[in-house]
Amino acid sequence: MTEVIIGVLVLTGSFFAFIASLGVVRLPDVLVRMHASTKAGTLSAGLVMLGAAIWFWDLAVAFLVVALVLFLLLTAPVAAHMIGRAAVRTGVKMWTGREED
Numbered sequence: 001m002t003e004v005i006i007g008v009l010v011l012t013g014s015f016f017a018f019i020a021s022l023g024v025v026r027l028p029d030v031l032v033r034m035h036a037s038t039k040a041g042t043l044s045a046g047l048v049m050l051g052a053a054i055w056f057w058d059l060a061v062a063f064l065v066v067a068l069v070l071f072l073l074l075t076a077p078v079a080a081h082m083i084g085r086a087a088v089r090t091g092v093k094m095w096t097g098r099e100e101d
Contacts, residue, residue, distance in 0.1 A: 006051045013047030016040045029095035030087045038080040042072050 023036025046069045053065040088094075 002054065006055050009047050009051035009054070013044040013051065016044035016047065020044060030092050031084050031094065034080045034083050034087075038076045042076045045069070045072055 017040070020037050020040035023040065024033050027033045027036055049065045049068055053062045
């Protein structure tokens with residue numbers, strides 16, 4: 001039963017990582033791309049790390065996983081904010097909501 005839970009967590013995390021990569025490639029604007037990579041990337045890393053913590057079932061590994069997920073939750077929004085702020089300040093062309101190709 002534990003292997004099934006680990007498999008579901010790792011596959012779900014991998015799915016969200018795939019969705020984040022598609023968002024980075026397909027979305028039209030730097031701010032929207034940043035949002036997709038930050039949110040789905042943090043969730044996917046957390047799910048995969050949770051699967052690893054369950055697989056190893058050790059207090060040291062659980063501590064490292066909690067520290068890693070907290071680090072991601074604290075740094076990903078700050079990094080995304082700084083990337084968005086730099087994009088706005090340097091004048092990167094933003095998406096207007098119309099298809100102009």
